[in-house]
Amino acid sequence: MLRLHPDVAHTETDDGAVLLHQHTGRYWQLNATGAGILNAVLDGRDVDRIAADLADRHAIEPERARRDVTGLLDSLRTAGLVEPAS
Numbered sequence: 001m002l003r004l005h006p007d008v009a010h011t012e013t014d015d016g017a018v019l020l021h022q023h024t025g026r027y028w029q030l031n032a033t034g035a036g037i038l039n040a041v042l043d044g045r046d047v048d049r050i051a052a053d054l055a056d057r058h059a060i061e062p063e064r065a066r067r068d069v070t071g072l073l074d075s076l077r078t079a080g081l082v083e084p085a086s
Helices: 032-042 047-058 062-078
Strands: 002-004 008-013 016-021 026-031 082-084
Touching: 002 032, 002 062, 016 032, 026 032, 032 047, 032 062, 047 062, 062 082
Parallel strands: none
Antiparallel strands: 002 082, 008 016, 016 026
């Protein structure tokens, strides 16, 4: 389970979401799909379930959806935007 880093502000937009790491000053913009993935993870949903839902919604292969979900989450971790929940 992941949570936003305490220094990250998260704002929903019409097109997705914007994340601001207040310590580094870097912004991240997520499209609607990326924002949905992030919100699902923050709500405690399982990565496999998120990927399955994504595959169904966008008619893509489940393996590709899982790679996309884990790739986004890895990028968010590397950027210091999310961290393991306590």
